[in-house]
Amino acid sequence: MFAQISARYDLLNHLLSANIDRKWRKVVARKLHQLLPSGSTVLDVACGTGDLSIELFESANVSVIGADFCRPMLELAARKAPRISFVEADALALPFPDASFAAVTIAFGLRNLASVESGLRELRRVLKPGGWLAILEFSRPQRPGFRVLVEAYSQKLLPRIGGWISGSRSAYTYLPDSVSRFPDQARLAAMMRAESFANVAFEDLTGGVAALHIGQRG
Numbered sequence: 001m002f003a004q005i006s007a008r009y010d011l012l013n014h015l016l017s018a019n020i021d022r023k024w025r026k027v028v029a030r031k032l033h034q035l036l037p038s039g040s041t042v043l044d045v046a047c048g049t050g051d052l053s054i055e056l057f058e059s060a061n062v063s064v065i066g067a068d069f070c071r072p073m074l075e076l077a078a079r080k081a082p083r084i085s086f087v088e089a090d091a092l093a094l095p096f097p098d099a100s101f102a103a104v105t106i107a108f109g110l111r112n113l114a115s116v117e118s119g120l121r122e123l124r125r126v127l128k129p130g131g132w133l134a135i136l137e138f139s140r141p142q143r144p145g146f147r148v149l150v151e152a153y154s155q156k157l158l159p160r161i162g163g164w165i166s167g168s169r170s171a172y173t174y175l176p177d178s179v180s181r182f183p184d185q186a187r188l189a190a191m192m193r194a195e196s197f198a199n200v201a202f203e204d205l206t207g208g209v210a211a212l213h214i215g216q217r218g
């Protein structure tokens with residue numbers, strides 16, 4: 001599915017979110033800049049076309065490796081950022097030894113994995129003790145009126161625009177469906193704690209349209 005939409009993926013991200021997706025990735029980079037010593041190495045899992053990897057590299061003062069299992073997405077990422085290493089890898093079986101990274105990020109990727117719990121376990125495995133996981137993902141707007149508006153937009157308008165521009169209506173029907181199945185803010189935080197993450201916290205972005213969760217490997 002991601003290979004099919006890769007050519008129009010960036011355009012549609014920025015268009016469908018009115019560029020707010022860029023601000024959300026900046027929040028992640030700012031947070032990791034606060035948490036990590038400069039020069040730390042961060043693994044950006046499900047990096048897609050590399051937008052978060054690039055934001056981390058440019059503004060969090062860290063080295064970055066991007067990983068994704070979709071080659072056409074990775075090829076676009078490598079073209080955009082030749083100074084970052086991108087590797088083809090499955091988030092559920094990462095080709096890295098235990099305790100390799102000071103931080104692991106995953107933006108709009110966890111929702112797509114066959115099992116969120118297995119994903120959290122694998123991301124934790126490659127973190128150094130004390131390392132941070134940062135998850136940027138769509139979530140639940142808290143205010144009921146705003147939630148109704150966001151749901152109407154993502155279920156009615158977004159599949160039409162996304163389908164028209166990318167040529168894959170199903171990919172942009174899958175998007176709101178997968179968001180509605182994904183755990184809300186509190187539930188995801190509970191799942192992280194259940195997978196032994198410490199200091200779990202989250203912040204809502206744009207009223208909860210998305211959320212940034214962080215947690216530390218003890």
Ligand SMILES: C[S@@+](CC[C@H](N)C(=O)[O-])C[C@H]1O[C@@H](n2cnc3c(N)ncnc32)[C@H](O)[C@@H]1O
Pocket residue numbers: 002013045046047048049050051052067068069070073089090091092106107108109112113114
């Ligand atoms: C919605 S895109 C997000 C891309 C990027 N992180 C961003 O912020 O734009 C989801 C990405 O997850 C990748 N993905 C989904 N399941 C994966 C898996 N099991 N292993 C690695 N990558 C995966 C897809 O190939 C796709 O590039």
